[in-house]
Amino acid sequence: MRGRRSWKDTALGLAFLAPSAAVFVAFFFLPLYRLIRLGLFQQNRYGTKETWVGFSQYTDTLTGQEFLDGVRISATYVLYTVPLGLVLGVLLAVAANRRLRGMKVFQTIFASTVASSVAVASVVFFVLINPQVGYFSDVRFLSLAHPDSALRGVALSSVWQNLGLTFIIVLAALQAVPEEINEAATLDGYGPVRRFFRVTLPLISPSLLFLVVVLVIFGFQAFAQIDILTGGGPAGATETLVYKIFDSRDPYRQGTGSVMAIGLFALTTVVTALQFRLLNRRVHYGN
Amino acid sequence: MDDPALLPAWKKALWYLVLGALSLLVLFPVWMALVRALSTPASYVRDGQPIHPVDVQWDIFGRAWTEGDLTRKVLLSLAVTVIVVVAQLITSVLAAYAFSFLEFRGRTACFAVFMGTMLLPLEVTLIPNVQTIRDLHWLNSIQGLAAPFLATAFGAFLIRQGFMGIPRDLRDAAQLDGFGHLAFLRRVAIPVTRPVIASFAVISFLSAWNQYLWPRAVVTEGRWATLQIGLKDLAAAKVEQSNIGVAAALLAAVPVLALLIFLQRHLIRGLTAGAVKG
Structure with a gap:
């Protein structure tokens, strides 16, 4: 009885996994193999012929100026977007986490930017900061027309676009903080500020860690906002790693592009693992 | 408070x-x-x-609709989105069921391999994936736009979490009633986890509708531009027409805004699902 059962379970299990597995093989695992392999060959102009170059293309590309520029620009972008976005999101969530009449309206407004895709947010911000007729086109600090400030302008659109998600997740975390803990802290003579930093913040730290990880990944994957707002310019100042990879999809550039993609993969994996290691020590998981 | x-x-x-x-x-x-x-x-x-x-x-929104050829763009985006959402629901529910109710050798290993795909974003595998689509002659097509997104490990994971919450007693009772796996899936497992599945559907819709990098890579003719990538060209138009692009962008946000207002509970549950520990 048992043997027959598990044989049937195995067949059914494999049948149920097959549709997903087919997609994963075709669009995740085979491409990963081809990505590694593409990096070992140099393609001719039309992608019709390739020459084995071994790992020299890996070392050349990963130490080359193009890749290093991409890493620098992507990392700067992450630094511009993540801390500011997180602080603003927490601010909105703390403000909206109280019982007042009409609070649902404010909460919906604060969450509303999740309705905007990156493309929509970029067009909306194009109205504000485009160099010709943007409302803030005179603000040099955010100017898209100058290499030293363009990335900041683009980053601002991402900060705004991510506010909704950050707000929703932090608010959910705040609402899960048991009331008794706050009451106990108040009885112990904690003022609101000390209560926030000593009691609330540690309790919501798992959600904050999650947000940091997600926002950093978003930052490293930024593409649409660059494509729409600057097209990588001026003078390549906003060419993030993903933008460079996208630009390398023509057959003759595939070799370098593939190595840069592997570089991006390694970078995001290492950064994510580091965040878990470093931040996890400070994160407080209940029970 | x-x-x-x-x-x-x-x-x-x-x-x-x-x-x-x-x-x-x-x-x-x-x-x-x-x-x-x-x-x-x-x-x-x-x-x-x-x-x-x-x-x-x-009349700007009406003009943006006609001058931006939004009927075609919206229908295309909608077609791709619906295909992706329906396919993800089917593939994820089936995989989740295998991972929670079917016992077979290698299940844990399969689960690990599935979850591994979450570490590999499309940005990384973009170049070979575009090559695949090119080789299949699927550039500028609905199947090319949808193919890589027909399954997702996130969905399998989320729905599995829901399935794991079904009490053992309920399963045993169903078994005593002579329910096979298919009947149990259809009549018990799916109805009981409907909130989780709905939340996943909302998130799936959101990410499919907002897709940008992939359509940009596999669409080379303006005719096949989805709504999101169509915004780029509309917004880049001359200053005298800048109002058209902006109006189109605002229109593009309407369906998701509707989701936010009418399905807020599901949207929020879906967005916060990743944040719960575990």
């Missing part, structure tokens, strides 16, 4: 002031986009770009 009954009136007023100011800050970009869309471009620039509309053109 503070009991509202105990809060003095001046404190309440102060909070409303803070909340109002923050709302203005969040809504300011949207308001400016609306002003830009409604204003006649030349008069708006002439008047020094005020924070209110100038020479309002109420």
